Amino acid sequence: MKVKITRPTYDDYWYSKHIGEEFNVKEYNTYDYQIIDINSDHYHDYILKNDCEIIKNKQEIVKEEIVNNNKNNLYYNTNLQMYHIKLHDYKTKIVCNKCYKNGQVDDKCFECGGKGIHNKTKQKWEISKKLISIDKIDRDEDGELRYWEDKSCFFYEMDKYLHYSYQDAKNECKRRNKELISKGD
Numbered sequence: 001m002k003v004k005i006t007r008p009t010y011d012d013y014w015y016s017k018h019i020g021e022e023f024n025v026k027e028y029n030t031y032d033y034q035i036i037d038i039n040s041d042h043y044h045d046y047i048l049k050n051d052c053e054i055i056k057n058k059q060e061i062v063k064e065e066i067v068n069n070n071k072n073n074l075y076y077n078t079n080l081q082m083y084h085i086k087l088h089d090y091k092t093k094i095v096c097n098k099c100y101k102n103g104q105v106d107d108k109c110f111e112c113g114g115k116g117i118h119n120k121t122k123q124k125w126e127i128s129k130k131l132i133s134i135d136k137i138d139r140d141e142d143g144e145l146r147y148w149e150d151k152s153c154f155f156y157e158m159d160k161y162l163h164y165s166y167q168d169a170k171n172e173c174k175r176r177n178k179e180l181i182s183k184g185d
């Protein structure tokens, strides 16, 4: 999360000269945050929770970094509620092509057994909620943004399987489902 320093409890604290400045921090213990801006002179320094105010939560910061797309090495110990899109099977009924071509349902049709319709398994993209724990965000050799979850990683921009908002996931599902239909599945 991001905090803004509001005061020093004691004047000899390092941040007494940094009132009003903003830092990316993580929860350290009940009383302190720890600075996680790796390029800051104050990386790993502490701020009393009582001496600052939260201006952005973790999810907002990570999202902002993705949108602005401007940093190379970001470290987060953060859980993000994201929306995952995935192909799911579903059963549907379709009109028997053979009977349709004949213009009537043939009760001896070997395709549909005289029913005029078939069961068919189709696929469509659906959304599910997924809690992602992001340890680190960096870029690969080609400059693609890479998210690390434990030892595995995924590419947000390339894959587009994960989304920050339900609306984004919905739009991507819609786009992919349209693609499926146009492929004639």
Ligand SMILES: [Zn+2]
Pocket (backbone or CB within 6 Å): 096, 097, 098, 099, 100, 105, 106, 109, 110, 111, 112, 113, 114, 115, 116, 117
């Ligand atoms: Zn038929």
